[in-house]
Amino acid sequence: MWPMSCEELTYNQLGENIKARLGGQRVPLSVTVGLTDRCNLWCVHCFVHDPARDQELRARELTTEQWIDLFDRLAEAGCFWMTMTGGEILLRPDFADLYRHAKQRGFLLSLLTNGTLLTPELVALLAEWYPLVVEITLYGLTRETYEAVTGVAGAYDRCLRGVRMFLEARVPLRLKTIAMVPTRHEVRAMYQFAAELGVEFRHDGVLFQTFHGKDIRDLRLPPEELVALDFANPKAAPDLRRLDDRYRDLVEKAPHDFQEYLYTCGGGLRSFYVDPYGGMSLCQMTRPAVYDLVSGTVEEGWEVLGELRQRRVSKDFACLHCHLAGICQRCPAFSFLEHGDPETVVEYACAIARLRAQELGLVDSMAKELVVAGS
């Protein structure tokens, strides 16, 4: 291949190029590692809720050596993007060693943290071995809201201190919040706060049910309120409006054209999840894990995920006939956590999809009668 070239690309351009090159090919490019399910906060909505001091869980988690060995194997298998999440990742006393090793293997790293356990040493590490991004969740803009959500006195000040430390060290930072009943009155002010800091901000309001049995449906915002918030967000609204172009084709297709398989997301196609104990699954929300990476190989685990993706939807699955599936956030994991069955309508997601379609003018613009799940 001549002549020689050395082309400059942004991280996004590289992602697009790889996507275009691979087409529908299954390649394990992006891994999310749950370093621990334990957390020092006790958030009302959280789907995990494992106590920080649970020694039994701590003992079951992969050791430093096991994670390092796994990172090596993931890099050799071709993984490039890595997200470290929890629980709270900074609860691991070996976080610095794990992070530095992942950087030395050339992963593009994103970190999800609550920011409350940050130390000057960790900030210095991240300033030197900089990540693609650190994302901190703000559980409120006031101490009262933040600590009502997280259940921990003093956590608000520690979180804001963490935000400031990252900004001063110029570590790439993003903020987000969970838009839900306890935070609803502060979400718009949080956008303003982040803008003043010069930091990107987003909200997520589509709360999944939990793994530990607590029913969080009463924490969800009414669909109308959440969709209004989505479209009021100056950053997110253009993206949502672009759904119009991206999904119009999907919406106008016969639904069975795109609902043949149960899993239509990136899980097992380009991405996967590794839990704190070395278990591999399609994503963080699909449990239990289906393959043990401690005793097995990444390649074999990837094949197991590929077999899962072959599962076809049943002919009587209501969403199979829905024209709004392309703009709906329902997925098998969402259904499973909601109703114990991956092939069920999630009424909350359904209501949001309909409101989005209305807002985008998709429903009015179509000549035919839409078939919508849950109607």
Place this chain on the structure above:
Amino acid sequence: MDDRLQRCYEKDPNVLFREVAGEQILVPVRKQAAEMAALYVLNETSAFVWNLLDGKHSLAEIRDCLVAEYEVTPETAESDLFELIERLEGLGVVRVVAHVM
């Protein structure tokens, strides 16, 4: 002979080479390389050169390797090699460590 051919280059250890889904990528991992706000994608021949920048091979040797591996004249290989090295030096990802006689 152009005296640049006697130079041996080594790579900045803070820039890693990764092959991902068929793309050959230079990834800056540490602050010293943070000026590289982007990634750099090498094509096959550039990656071939990158792998030979080990502080031991001179550019003359690398040029000869290129001629042996690809259908290219020594003159073209040499001028393109100089161009690539100049770009990599400009990015701060390689540096001269020795001159062979």
